[in-house]
Structures are given as structure tokens and as C-alpha cells.
Amino acid sequence: MTVDDTTTPQHGVVRERHGTILLEAQGITKRFGDILANDSVSLTLRAGEIHALLGENGAGKSTLVKILYGALDPNEGDLTWQGQSVTIASPAEARALGIGMVFQHFSLFEALTVAENIALAMPPGQSFRELSERIRHVSRDYGLTLDPAAIVADLSVGVRQRIEIVRCLLQEPRLIIMDEPTSVLTPQEADQLFVTLERLASEGCAILYISHRLEEVQRICHHATIMRHGKVVMECDPAGETAGSLARLMVGSAVHDLKRGVVPREGDVQLALKELSATAEGPFAVAIEDINLDVRAGEVVAIAGIAGNGQSELFELLSGERLASRDTAVTIGGTPMGRTGITKRRRAGAAFVPEERLGHGAVPGLKLSENLVLTRHGTGDGLVQGGFLKTERAGELEQKIKKNFDVRMSHDDPEARSLSGGNLQKFVIGRELDRQPELLVVNQPTWGVDAGAAALIRQELIDLSRHGAAVLAISQDLDEIFEIADRVAVISRGKLSEAIPSHKLTRERIGLLMGGLDEDSGGAGDAA
Missing domain, CATH: 3.40.50.300 (P-loop containing nucleotide triphosphate hydrolases)
Incomplete structure (x- = not known):
């Protein structure tokens, strides 16, 4: 099996697909200025199928998903829902069609109860008591037991994700889009989630599953679409691949095994x-x-x-x-x-890299060289001399980090917010590693x-x-x-x-x- 960047997707070993086509995207193209985020992307989602959408950071996955959920409009291309041509102009229209989404970042109010949070996303016409009873019934039925009266702030992350999933299920979707659903779960909670997803698929629900955890994809997904540089480059059956081969398809080259080396003396x-x-x-x-x-x-x-x-x-x-x-x-x-x-x-x-890349690790509206100054102005890097900022030196360090840590950007020294999450993370970590800190x-x-x-x-x-x-x-x-x-x-x-x-x-x-x-x-x- 070869890997290339042609516009025609290749097909690896693919099991026969039986489910009814629910959503079909054809030739989806989306531009942001000079950046082509989606380049004639086509995708078919079937009932009863858990379908993985894979790709490295900046491959175009998030853009495509936002288009499918009505959060972005495509510049070109067509969407078909259950055989009918549709325009999905908003998330509300997506939900009305039967498309639900569980986001990577929870959208819950911690001071409210489970039922109050869910009520905010439900259409009017149902009493609070009826909604609470539905929450109990649906959550118990799918092994995601919830107490409608519980305050969200008192709940674990795993239970909070249950709220997001149950909120989605109460809208009776035919298609559920899940973005990195296990990123905050323990192994035991992830196993329970997989049982729920397999149950939903067996009932005819389609699931679009986005994850960087390739072992999970192999375990539960029936089909995979792989994107690279805004294009679909491969479709395959994850069960017929290894985690290594899926990673190679995502990045276009081999992902090297880590070398631990010898642990020095204490x-x-x-x-x-x-x-x-x-x-x-x-x-x-x-x-x-x-x-x-x-x-x-x-x-x-x-x-x-x-x-x-x-x-x-x-x-x-x-x-x-x-x-x-x-x-x-x-x-x-x-x-x-x-x-x-x-x-x-x-x-x-000492050097420090916070969890939140944008806003804590980097100021969104500042250039990378300016963000570099924020953490290294006082560490002897020659960025400040006589009380004046040495912008040329900051630019040199920005270029060095870009090269050494493979930070991909559309042009030199862009604003931090213009980078994909993965590339910004490489820059933020590279900015600190470049100092060779002792801690x-x-x-x-x-x-x-x-x-x-x-x-x-x-x-x-x-x-x-x-x-x-x-x-x-x-x-x-x-x-x-x-x-x-x-x-x-x-x-x-x-x-x-x-x-x-x-x-x-x-x-x-x-x-x-x-x-x-x-x-x-x-x-x-x-x-x-």
C-alpha cells in the first residue's frame, strides 16, 4: 500500500459496507483567505457504522466536521441527507435533521444541575419533571446513569461526558459526531463508552469518530477516512491496519518509535x-x-x-x-x-508549558516572535538590551524553533491564533526546550x-x-x-x-x- 498526496483517495483493505447512506458529502471545499482547509473532500456515512475520521493536526478534520454540523458554510460542494440535497446553515438545523455532536471541550455550566444543563439544549414544550424522567430512563438504558438533580461542579469528568452524550441522545439523532471522546477518560470509563457506542451502532445510529488514539480506532471503528493537507488520501478498514500503518497514512511517512536511551545514574x-x-x-x-x-x-x-x-x-x-x-x-x-x-x-x-496553548501558553493576537519574548525576555537570550527589545534576535529564534520542531505555518512569524493546535503546541514546547532548561x-x-x-x-x-x-x-x-x-x-x-x-x-x-x-x-x- 502506498501513500501519496493525490486528490484521488486510495483504498486499503475495506470490509463490505451494508448500512443505508445517511449523510453524503461531495466535493466539499473551504478556504480561509489563502489557506485551503478542505480541498474537494467527499465522505459517506452509513447507518449502523462507526466511521473514523483521521488526520494529523491541520489536516482539515475540524473544518469538515463544522461544515457537517452547520457551524461553517462550504465554498463549494454538496451535502445529501437520506438521499435529499440539504443546506445545513446552523447547528440547530443539523439537530433538526438528526445530526448531533459531542464536542471535545464540554459546554456545561458547573453551577447548574444535570437536568438544567440538558434543558438549555432541548426544544420547548416539555416540563422539567418530564425531562428529568427522560434523563433517568435514557441514561440508565444506555449504561450512562445520571442523577438529574446533581450539580455539575460535583461530578467527575467521566460523568460530565455522560451528560454531553445523554443530551445528544435525548434529541434522538441518526448521526452522532464525537470529537476526541476519550481524551479525559480513565481506561475503565473508555471501555464503558465503547459499549455504549457499539449499542448505538447496533440500533442503526451512525457515528463519526474523531480520535488520535489509533488503538481505539482499530478496536471499535468499522471504516476510516484519512485526511492529509485538506484532502482525503485513503479509506480503509481499521481492523485490517496496525496503529503504525494508520499513523503512516495520517502523516505521509513513518512515525518513528521512541528511543528511551539509558537512564543516567541518580x-x-x-x-x-x-x-x-x-x-x-x-x-x-x-x-x-x-x-x-x-x-x-x-x-x-x-x-x-x-x-x-x-x-x-x-x-x-x-x-x-x-x-x-x-x-x-x-x-x-x-x-x-x-x-x-x-x-x-x-x-x-526552570521552564514551564501550560495546558492551554492559546491564551495561556501564547497570546492569540501576537506574532510568534512576540510570544517568544514573553517567556524569554529575562533568561539571558539577548532579547532585551539596555531596556530595548531586539526584534531581530526574536525573529532569529522564531525561525530556529520553526525549523527544529517542524512548526508548519502559512508564512513566517504569523499570529499564534493562525496555527493549528498541534503546530502551536510544537512552538510553545519548542520555545522552552530551545533554552535547554535544567527543569x-x-x-x-x-x-x-x-x-x-x-x-x-x-x-x-x-x-x-x-x-x-x-x-x-x-x-x-x-x-x-x-x-x-x-x-x-x-x-x-x-x-x-x-x-x-x-x-x-x-x-x-x-x-x-x-x-x-x-x-x-x-x-x-x-x-x-
């Missing part, structure tokens, strides 16, 4: 957390409770956990965006810095990033540690954790388990810890 402690605690700053924030952890030069330590269990609060305390109550609670390079701000921590050899703290290093970009970022983290730096990676991705980590701790409800060598842990054990089911047994312990 190095000096570069980051020491001692009884680090902090109160919750808001009604929906998480308190950090008595965290103790050492991260040594030459190792990668990963902190696993479901989103919303204190990762963001811990990152703020580590970076200096929020100060600890005691200087000795956070020690960097042997110097107590719990009461020291972020710039001084950077000058001490790197990174929150969700490859969240939402395609296989090729993820492999590059993970290898860079490993290489940084093997050259003598200490790396602390906060991640929800268990595949990532087992690929890069020498030791693993788990955060749950603001408490951190003991860091255990990764080879002594199993996915199942980490999943239980992530769900807070092992908190009373003395920490992570050894694998069962």
Missing part, C-alpha cells in the same frame, strides 16, 4: 515539593493537599490524573503564577522558591496532537532528560505516560500518590488511582 534533585498545600481559590477549584515529590536530573516523572483533579492548581504553584504559603514548599535547583515569581524561577533554570514542567504535552507531532514532542522530552534535565509531565494520556515516564504518580482530588517506577504499574492500576478508588490503601503502591 541525579541531583532539581524539583522538590515538601508538604505543598493550597486552598481552593473558587467554588469549583480544587485544593492541593500536602504534596511531596522529588524530581531528579536525568528522569521523566509523570503525574497521571483525570482532568479537574488539581492539575491546573498544582501547575500554577510550580510555575510561580500562584505563590505557596512557604518558601520551602517548592525548591528548584536546591533553592527554596515557593514564594518566588515565575521570572526568577525561569532564571534559576521542565509541562502540562498535557501532546493533548489533541496528531501521532507525528506527539512522537516528536515525546522524544524531545526524553532526550532533554537524558541530557541531564529533570522533566515533570502532567498528563491524562496513559499511552504517553508509559512511553516517556521513568516514574509515575497519580493526582486525585488534589492529593498525590507516591511516585512509582513505571514498570511496576499497569494501566488498570493507574486507572483505579485516577478514579480515586485506591486513596485509602496507602498510595499507588506496586502493581497488582
Whole structure:
């Protein structure tokens, strides 16, 4: 099987497709200025089929899905729904046809109940009591049990996703679009989701499944369409492929296996957390409770956990965006810095990459060179001299990072918001790695990033540690954790388990810890 960039999609091994065609897109083209996001894309979705839509970041998946759901208008092309030509001008029109979508980022109001959140998306004419009863019935029937009276802020991320799915199911869709549905789930929650999706498919519902987790695609999807550079380049049966072959089809070349290298002898402690605690700053924030952890030069330590269990609060305390109550609670390079701000921590050899790329890691409306200055103006990179900004030096560093980390852009030094999520992540991480820090703290290093970009970022983290730096990676991705980590701790409800060598842990054990089911047994312990 060959891989190319021709406009005519190739076909690998494809099982016979039996379901009735629900939605057909023909020749969909979408331009944003000079950028051709979708280039004559065609897609057929059938009843009873779980259909994967794959591609690296910037391949055009999000644009296509927004067109199918009525959030964008195509410049060219036609949509057919159950044999009839249609124009889908809004998400409301999509829902009226029978198209539902479960977004990667939840759209829930934390202060409201489950039923109140669902009611906001439902058509009028149904009493609140009737809706609550429907929620109980549908959620129980599909193994997604919900309490309509529960406050969303009190619920785990896995239960919040149930709300999104049940809200979609209550509209009785014929087609459900799911964007990275397992990115915040434990392995056990993901398994339950797969049971639900297979049940829906058996009842004749079509599911368009977008994911970068290729093992999942192989496991549950009946058909796959692969996009690259805005075009469809392949259709195949995922069960007839390997994760490696799917990744090659997505990126157009082989995705190299990670090289762990030899773990150096036990190095000096570069980051020491001692009884680090902090109160919750808001009604929906998480308190950090008595965290103790050492991260040594030459190792990668990963902190696993479901989103919303204190990762963001811990990152703020580590970076200096929020100060600890005691200087000795956070020690960097042997110097107590719990009461020291972020710039001084950077000058001490630390670097920080936040979870939110756009808005926290980079200012959307600033050029990449300007965003580079924001984190490196005080770290001895020659960006500021005599109180004046050296824009030429900033441009040189921007070009260096672009080249070394394969940051793809339509023109030199664009605004941060013009980059795809994966390319912006490569830039934000590359900006910090280029400094060769002695300590790197990174929150969700490859969240939402395609296989090729993820492999590059993970290898860079490993290489940084093997050259003598200490790396602390906060991640929800268990595949990532087992690929890069020498030791693993788990955060749950603001408490951190003991860091255990990764080879002594199993996915199942980490999943239980992530769900807070092992908190009373003395920490992570050894694998069962």
C-alpha cells in the first residue's frame, strides 16, 4: 500500500459496507483567505457504522466536521441527507435533521444541575419533571446513569461526558459526531463508552469518530477516512491496519518509535515539593493537599490524573503564577522558591508549558516572535538590551524553533491564533526546550496532537532528560505516560500518590488511582 498526496483517495483493505447512506458529502471545499482547509473532500456515512475520521493536526478534520454540523458554510460542494440535497446553515438545523455532536471541550455550566444543563439544549414544550424522567430512563438504558438533580461542579469528568452524550441522545439523532471522546477518560470509563457506542451502532445510529488514539480506532471503528493537507488520501478498514500503518497514512511517512536511551545514574534533585498545600481559590477549584515529590536530573516523572483533579492548581504553584504559603514548599535547583515569581524561577533554570496553548501558553493576537519574548525576555537570550527589545534576535529564534520542531505555518512569524493546535503546541514546547532548561514542567504535552507531532514532542522530552534535565509531565494520556515516564504518580482530588517506577504499574492500576478508588490503601503502591 502506498501513500501519496493525490486528490484521488486510495483504498486499503475495506470490509463490505451494508448500512443505508445517511449523510453524503461531495466535493466539499473551504478556504480561509489563502489557506485551503478542505480541498474537494467527499465522505459517506452509513447507518449502523462507526466511521473514523483521521488526520494529523491541520489536516482539515475540524473544518469538515463544522461544515457537517452547520457551524461553517462550504465554498463549494454538496451535502445529501437520506438521499435529499440539504443546506445545513446552523447547528440547530443539523439537530433538526438528526445530526448531533459531542464536542471535545464540554459546554456545561458547573453551577447548574444535570437536568438544567440538558434543558438549555432541548426544544420547548416539555416540563422539567418530564425531562428529568427522560434523563433517568435514557441514561440508565444506555449504561450512562445520571442523577438529574446533581450539580455539575460535583461530578467527575467521566460523568460530565455522560451528560454531553445523554443530551445528544435525548434529541434522538441518526448521526452522532464525537470529537476526541476519550481524551479525559480513565481506561475503565473508555471501555464503558465503547459499549455504549457499539449499542448505538447496533440500533442503526451512525457515528463519526474523531480520535488520535489509533488503538481505539482499530478496536471499535468499522471504516476510516484519512485526511492529509485538506484532502482525503485513503479509506480503509481499521481492523485490517496496525496503529503504525494508520499513523503512516495520517502523516505521509513513518512515525518513528521512541528511543528511551539509558537512564543516567541518580541525579541531583532539581524539583522538590515538601508538604505543598493550597486552598481552593473558587467554588469549583480544587485544593492541593500536602504534596511531596522529588524530581531528579536525568528522569521523566509523570503525574497521571483525570482532568479537574488539581492539575491546573498544582501547575500554577510550580510555575510561580500562584505563590505557596512557604518558601520551602517548592525548591528548584536546591533553592527554596515557593514564594518566588515565575521570572526568577525561569532564571534559576526552570521552564514551564501550560495546558492551554492559546491564551495561556501564547497570546492569540501576537506574532510568534512576540510570544517568544514573553517567556524569554529575562533568561539571558539577548532579547532585551539596555531596556530595548531586539526584534531581530526574536525573529532569529522564531525561525530556529520553526525549523527544529517542524512548526508548519502559512508564512513566517504569523499570529499564534493562525496555527493549528498541534503546530502551536510544537512552538510553545519548542520555545522552552530551545533554552535547554535544567527543569521542565509541562502540562498535557501532546493533548489533541496528531501521532507525528506527539512522537516528536515525546522524544524531545526524553532526550532533554537524558541530557541531564529533570522533566515533570502532567498528563491524562496513559499511552504517553508509559512511553516517556521513568516514574509515575497519580493526582486525585488534589492529593498525590507516591511516585512509582513505571514498570511496576499497569494501566488498570493507574486507572483505579485516577478514579480515586485506591486513596485509602496507602498510595499507588506496586502493581497488582
